[in-house]
Amino acid sequence: MLFDTHVHMNARQFIEDRDEVIKRAFETGVTHMVVVGFDRETIPLAIEIAEQYETIYAAVGWHPVDAIDMTDEDLAWIEDLSAHQKVVAIGEMGLDYHWDKSPKEIQKEVFRKQIQLAKKVEMPIIIHNREATEDIIEILKEEGASEVGGIMHCYNDSVQYVQTCLDMNFYISLGGPVTFKNAPLPKEVAKEVPLDRLLVETDAPFLAPHPNRGKRNEPAYVKLVAEKIAELRELSFEELSKKTTENAFSIFKINA
Template structure:
């Protein structure tokens, strides 16, 4: 039994066959999923999907690429939705220095606002990080994010940053890149992160794992991620599956 802790079933890529995708996941023993909403279009659909399926949950936040578009009304909307019984986290949020739609100072301000919100409603946060690791860790430390903790989504950084994340009550989530032949960093992390702080995800429809790299990703493929991590850690796949699922329940505050 696996928990895909970060999936975008609300993406347009799944508009034509979402039900089939979900049923394939269930058939592959991916029994739990967290659908991530990150803007005005994807948040309502994340909630709608979570309401339809007992074991699918939602998180709500504002993506850093679109930080410049967030209004005070949007932030209030996210706060209102945080009380929904199927919402388990605030995010994804963070910093993205790869794209230039939103200036860095705007991204940082929106990031801080969402951390404040998460602390106000006492919910974990999901971090999006692209080419901004040191700023993200600094802001999390300055804002005392350890009070709520959360998830470093699709971690793809040097293992040297892991202790700082763990110290702030964050879990390390790994996705498709851990299976890529030319991606040594996730492999090092997979082997070294404490087992009780490790999560698995797909980030579908993005970052499909080998041998499906370059194709549309889907939650059924999280099994490939878990199998690779078990291999890297030289441990039993079932043990890894059970522990990462327990970890997901713990961070999201879901009764096991």
Template sequence: MLFDTHVHLNADQFMDDRDEVIKRAQEEGVSRMVVVGFDRKTIPLAMEIAEEYDFIYAAVGWHPVDAIDMQDEDLKWIEELAEHPKVVAIGEMGLDYHWDKSPADVQKEVFRKQIALAKKVNLPIIIHNREATEDIVQILREENAGEIGGIMHCYNDVVDYAKECLDMGFYISLGGPVTFKNATDPKIVAEEVPMDRLLIETDCPFLAPHPNRGKRNEPAYVKLVAEKIAEIKSLSLEEVAEQTTRNANKLFNLS
């Protein structure tokens, strides 16, 4: 039983074979997934997929790269969707200083607005972070985001920041990079973060784990992430799968 907490089955890369991809995931023991919608194009399809499959849930939010495009009506739309029984989180949201589309001040404003919304609808948040960890941690503190908690999605920074996020009540989610031969920080994080605060994900179609690095990622590959964590922590695959699934079910309030 594996829970892939972050998939983009609504991406164009899956338009031709989404059903087959989902079937392969089930065959590899993936029992639940959260498909993430983060703009006007991907949110409706995330909802459609979640409604079609009883074991797939949705998260809805606004990606920081596109923060400059978000209007007040988009935030209201997300709030309305949050009432849907298959919506389990708000996001992905956060900061992304790698791409240059949305100014940092706009990203921060949209980030804060979504945290406030998540607190209003009482759902956890999913944090996207690229080259912005210090600012993200500061905003999470200032907005008391620990009241609702959430996920540091595909965490790929030093363990000290991870521990700060843990102190605020967040879960640390690891994806494909923990399997990369040249990736040091995710392995240290996997070693240091307690099992009851770890989650696993693929972020598919991106960041495929070794030995599929560079190829299209898909939910079936979350098993490779779990296997690597098991190796690092000297646990069985079954122990990692069971605990990370229990963690995800607790966070998303699923039975």
């Protein structure tokens, strides 16, 4: 039993074989997944996919790279969609200082609005962070995000920030980079995060784990992520899988 807590089955890379990829994941032991929508194109498709499969759910939010494109109408739309029975989180949201499409101040404003919305509808949030850790932590604290908590998606920061995230009621989710030979930070984090606050994900079609690095990622590969974390923690794969799945049920408020 595995739960891929962050996957983009709504991405264009899966247009031709989406159902086959999902079937392959189920056959590999991935029993649940959350498809993340993050703009006008991907949000409706995330919900559509979730409606087609009993154990697939959706998250709806606005990506920081495209923050400049979000309108008040979009925010109201996300609020309306949050009431859908298959929507389990608001996001992904956050800050991305790597790309320069959306100015930082606009990213921050959109980030704050989505946190406020999540608190209003009482749903956890999914955080995207790229080169913006200090600002993200500051905003999460100022906006009282601990009231709803959430997930630090594809965590790739140092161990020093882990406790701060835990104190704010967040889970730490690890993906493909934990398997990369030249990525020490996720490995250190994998060993340090309390087992009851750890999640696994693929972020497919991106960040495929070793030995598929550089290829299209898919949810079946979350097994490779879980196997690596189990090895690093000196746990059985079964124990790691069971606990991370239970954690996902908890944060998303899903009845097992």
